[in-house]
Structure formats: C-alpha cells, structure tokens
Amino acid sequence: MKILIQNGSLVLPDGVKKGDVLIEGGKIAALLDSGSKVGDAEIVDAKGLLVSPGLIDLHSHLREPGFEYKETIATGTRAAAKGGFTSVCCMANTKPVNDNAAVTELIKLKAKREGVVRVYPIGAATKGLKGEELTEMGELQESGVVAVSDDGRSIVDANRMRLVLTYAAHFNLPVVTHPEDLNLTNNGAMNEGYWSTVLGLSGITRAAEETIIARDCHLAALTGARLHVAHVSTAGGADIVRLYKAKGAKITAETTPHYLYATDDWVDGYDPSTRVNPPLRTKDDVTALIAALKDGTIDCIATDHAPHHFDDKNLEYALASTGISGFETALGVCWTALVAPGHMTGEQLLSKMTSAPAELFSLPGGVIAEGGVADITIIDPSEEWVVDSSLFLSKGKNTPFNGKKLTGNVVRTFVGGERVYERGV
Ligand SMILES: [Zn+2]
Secondary structure (H helix, E strand, O other): OEEEEEEEEEEEOOEEEEEEEEEEOOEEEEEEOOOOOOOOOEEEEOOOOEEEEOEEEEEEOOOOOOOOOOOOHHHHHHHHHHOOEEEEEEOOOOOOOOOOHHHHHHHHHHHHHHOOOEEEEOEOOEHHHOOOOEOOHHHHHHHOOOOEEOOOOOOOOHHHHHHHHHHHHHOOOOEEEOOOOHHHHOOOOEEOOHHHHHHOOOEEOOHHHHHHHHHHHHHHHHHOOOEEEOOOOOHHHHHHHHHHHHOOOOEEEEEOOHHHOOOHHHHOOOOHHHOOOOOOOOHHHHHHHHHHHHOOOOOEEOOOEOOOOHHHHOOOHHHOOOOEOOOOOHHHHHHHHHHOOOOOOHHHHHHHHOHHHHHHOOOOOOOOOOOOEOOEEEEEEEEEEEOOHHHOOOOOOOOOOOOOEEEEEEEEEEEOOEEEEEOOO
C-alpha cells in the first residue's frame, strides 16, 4: 500500500522544506514537491504540520518481564507511539534482569508480537545489577542489545566500573551510567536546598550525581570506552561532561524533558508525582541544561519513561517510588520549555530527539531520506493542549504535568509505513 503525506513541512537533514512524502513497502519511496499526484496512494493531509523523523528514545523502562502491573511492552509501546516515538530503548532492570541473551530474546519476541514501535533492549552491565560479576556482553550484543547499563543504580565499586568500561570497549558497546552515589543520596527525598528545608524533606546533594559523573568520565577517558551519561540534571553535571568532551573522551549525554522544565518548587504540596531520581532541581539548573543542549554538551533528550502503579506512588512523599511516566508528554514538554520561549528552533529540538539519538546507539531511522525506513511523526507545533493523565495509554499515570497546558502535540505516528497512532482515532 502507498501512503502520500501531503503539503507538510518536512524536517530534513538540511532544513525544513515544504513537500510530500511517498511511503511504499515500509520505506520512504520518494520525496516530492508539494501537491504531487500519485495515483493509488492513500492521502494524509499534513497542511500546517511538521513531518518529522520518528522520535527515538534511548532511555525507557517498559517493565516487562516482571512488573506487568506497572507497564507491559504492549501498553508501553502504544504510549510511545502516542508520544511520537518510533523507536525506544528499554533498560535492563526488569525481573528477571536483562543480563543474558534469553531475556533479551524474550523482550524482542514480545515487542515483535505485541509492540507497535521498534524496541531495542539495553543489557545489564553486571549480573543481576549487583555491581559485581560482569555480564557476557558479547553474547548480549549478538542477541540484540544496543548498550549496557545497570540503570536504576550506580556501579558502586570504581574498579568494577573500570572493568565494565574496558570489557564493553572490546565490543564497542556504549555503557550508560546512572550517576548516583548512594552514600551521598543518603535516602534523601528531593533536591537539597531552599525547598527541602521549607518542606522538611531530606535533601539530595547535587554532589551525589556529579561525583559519579566525574568518576565515570575520568574512567572513560582512561579506558577509551564509550560512556553515555544518563539523565543529567544539574549545571555541575553538564560542566563535567563538557570538560571531558573537550579532552577528547568518548562521552555522550542525555537529559530528560522534566529536567528542562520542572523545578524543585513543584514539590511544594508533596505531590508524589514530582518524586523522581535524580530529583527535580532549580531554575539555574534548567537554564544551564538548556545551554548545554544548545552547545552540544548534552547530545540528546531521552524520556526516562518510568511508569508506576498507583499504589507505588500513593504514599508519603519520601516513600513513594521515583519516576515519571514520560512518553506521552515528552514532545509537548520540550516544545513548551525550549521552542515556545525561543531557546531553540523546532528543528533543533527535533534533532535532539531523532537524528542525534539514532547516531549515538547506531539505530536505524532518525532522518527522512529516500530509501530510508518510513518511521515518521507528524506534529502540530502550535496546538495547545492540557495534559490529562487519565487518557494516557501507558499504565503509569504518574506525571507532574497533569493539568498543565502545553504547546506542541503529536498528530500521527508511522513505524515502517504502518500507522501506529492517530490522534482522536
Ligand atoms: Zn537512571
């Protein structure tokens, strides 16, 4: 079947241009002038809309196997499609942990049978995420993992982290670090500062994040391995990444939509949906992270989609599980935080969610090009909408953005030429 996406503004590698996209056989068959006639094609009208490469998320938690009450591959990928994502990488902190080829194969099989977007598993760096014995990274890579990570926790032992990096470098696999010194976190509930004092909650110093970013950047420089720093949330964290990139270390970094928009004063009222790890920081951090995105220190935006069951969140603030159900608000939050106020163009933002992440983990897609996969997201950049988490396709309704008015929304998502999401349908 042929589909012709007509009269849109195409987000191409060399800029935004008016035009049509012809999809055939799961591929982008041709890029045509606006208003082209193609005999037997189904027409999708994209007038006034952006036709973007499908969004790519390097960091999510699909919770399956083991935590299906929080999310499944079926629900998580539908939520991803609604958020405009056509490819998502899923972390290894499932039950059992994805620390061997059998679990990777299971995730891939489930994704193929029950999922609607492309799913790329990330394997554990150490068995059982225990920070001790290394996983069989070669075997994991052969079974399809695109990176290794103990995300959810840091590898406490610095020498063990050095070994992880050295071993992963043999396979040219990126190692994703979850930068958190648990001794410094010290069971804190929110960012340490004015608001933790006012609210009487135990604080988490930004040094908990920054010391591990510094340690792991230094070890990446030492070993020559590829290090990807997950969810940078502080100005200081971005500064350390910038420093080590300048030294030539193979370091890349992500931040998330929530660290670009929400701040620790949102915790006022003790809403557990604002509890996230690392914690929401301050306006100065948001400003520094935006600057780091713009100057290339932070390469991409990932969601860290972390859906939870109502019972995991409906607790006293410090006891609530950490995390935000992020797929379905990512684009709107980023557009509202970055494009609407003029910090970045829409095209610059989309590169941080498409071509940049594709390149970091060598994934297909990320660009609209003739002959490439037809992974496409159609976006209304001017639509204003109010987040209603009860309408989420994700099982996780945990979001601090519920009730917030956002600008920029996803209209349609295609994966391999198949329509996997259409608004209002
Ligand atoms: Zn993490």
